[in-house]
Amino acid sequence: MNTIEHRLTELEAKVAFQDETIEILNEELKAHQQQLAKMKRQTELLAEKLKEAQQPSLMSQIQEPPPPHY
Template identity: 95%
Template sequence: MNTIEHRLMELEAKVAFQDETIDILNDELKAHQQQLAKMKRQTELLAEKLKESQQPSLMSQMQEPPPPHY
């Protein structure tokens, strides 16, 4: 085997390894993006619940008994 064939085989092996590494990293990136989207949605839901809990509702005011001096 001459040096050109040897170098060509080494380059093909490196390319194959890089392709595999890129595929693995791509899969990890997809998983992280899905997890980030899920966490973002959860944060939005928590913010909505917090906002709702800080606003007094009419129902809660109507259900309170009148003050004792009435």
């Protein structure tokens, strides 16, 4: 019986260690997912700003008359 109790104790310790490791990995995964979502949104915003910068603005579309000395 002593051997079975010892093996059971070892298995319980392993399971407890695995549970702790899984929880730590889960927290890390959540942090990485949040960071990835934030970076994705920043990339989308930068892409929008780049598109806006490449489009001619209304002011540049309006032709100014040449200066009077022409």
